[in-house]
Amino acid sequence: MNKPLEHRHAAHCETGVMSAMLRYHGLEVSEPMAFGLASGLTYAYIPMVKINGMPLIAYRTPPRMIIRALSRRIGGLKMTFQKFRKPAQGEAALDRLLDDGRIVGLQTSVFFLPYFPEDMRFHFNAHNLLVYGREGEAFQVSDPVFSHLVTVDRQSLTKARFAKGALAPKGLLYYPAEVPAEIDFKTVLPKAIRFTAKINGKRSPVPIAGSKGIQRVAGNIRKLVDAETRYAHLYLGHIVRMQEEIGTGGGGFRFMYAAFLQEAAELLASDQLAEAADEMSSIGDEWRLFALMCARKSKARYDDTFDSIADQLDKIALREGALFARLSALESK
DSSP states (O other), X not given: OOSOOOOOXXXXXXXXHHHHHHHHTTOOOOHHHHHHHTTOEEEEEEEEEEETTEEEEEEEXXXXXXXXXXXXXXXXXXXXXXXXXXXXXXXXXHHHHHHTTOXXXXXXXXXXXTTSOGGGOOOOOOEEEEEEEEETTEEEEEOTTSSSOEEEEHHHHHHHHTOOSTTOOTTOEEEEEEOOSSOOHHHHHHHHHHHHXXXXXXXXXXXXXXXXXXXXXXXXXXXXXXXXXXXXXXHHHHHHIIIIISTTOHHHHHHHHHHHHHHHHHHHTOHHHHHHHHHHHHHHHHHHHHHHHHHHHHTTOTTOOHHHHHHHHHHHHHHHHHHHHHHTTOOOO
């Protein structure tokens, strides 16, 4: 390793890894900035994909999309991606890169990482981490969801890299082959913000994404009044889990994007973006209230009704739609 790696605890693995990797190579990019530049914020209601029998609801772009989007959006950043048919090939490639002094991003399965507490291990194959060194058969790891550096043995790391199932990593590793000296924020920030606004606003081309997707889920919640009680409570509980327990959650991603907008406002000296940051943070609060209302109703507590919960979600859709409509008109400096 050529220089020390600065480890920072992050809210989300993919944005945390990319922020650390870019900082290591001389680009001061915070986790919110990595998230915002990659247009990671979204909302998608995908009934065709089931999670424990319930429709998938996503609050960010799919796994790997942030890494690939950053490599496209930051001019001069060239990322190298490698997958492997056989574990031995993946092990040898990682060893060579570490011996050359590189830090390397890996896609892994949480289930096989021994430094995770047992009650936190589950079969999720899109967890990202950084390997920054090796001492014998022990790999030195910067996992952004932990507050401290960790180590992992070769056997466990290989199992995590070549786990089977949905989103199987297939030994994926990645690292920057070329890194620019600086980022042209005046050009790239407006582009990234307008793109995020397009995929999330009222004019989103996908009827299950953005504010349209939010309104569709609100409509589904209203229909729960006629559903069997157990199913209705399971549906609301599923919404809460998808929003607040999977990844960074709906409100959490909104707060992260608000932090990005605040950084962008300072870099571009934009009062419009500063106001947008405040609005997005307030919308994050509304998401948290929505989750609380769902949780209370699923446990038959308080006086929340399906209509009042749906009203809260429709309110969020309107506020997000209006905010993204304003941001879609953001001009480049």
